[in-house]
């Protein structure tokens with residue numbers, strides 16, 4: 001456990017100096033020790049949906065790492081996408097199977113967006129969080145966003 005934490009700290013330090021070199025704000029490591037560990041195989045859908053503790057951890061992780069671009073409490077000021085809209089992507093589908101597949105697609109799109117960031121033509125619109133966040137942190141943030149309604 002300790003060795004894993006130390007290794008994470010090193011990855012985190014490397015990643016933050018890269019981010020600093022680009023003038024970005026330092027990403028904050030997320031304490032996921034109170035969540036069920038998920039292992040190394042990346043899941044395609046959120047296993048923590050509705051889990052109270054995941055929502056608590058995700059709320060704090062979101063506000064430290066995402067809010068400055070995506071808005072406090074996930075209410076976007078308009079420059080970056082409003083992530084609450086992702087919750088409604090599958091709402092109009094009536095076919096049960098299609099709806100379930102749509103939700104998996106949204107979850108894996110969310111996971112990939114956070115891991116890879118959004119980089120096009122060498123411009124970093126959003127920094128990648130791979131190496132900083134494990135999937136526990138990503139799914140905790142997704143669980144928090146799922147509680148935020150877009151009206």
Ligand code: HEC
Nearest residue numbers: 065066069070079080081110113114118125126127129141
């Ligand atoms: C430096 C600003 C910045 C930070 C920090 C940031 N994002 Fe983003 N994010 C963006 C921008 C800008 C886009 C849209 C990029 C594009 O044009 O494709 C985006 C896109 C996304 C998307 C795709 C949304 C869609 O509707 O297609 C997701 C999901 C996302 N971000 C999640 C996150 C999460 C979760 C965090 C925190 C862990 C985060 N972002 C941190 C700026 C940021």
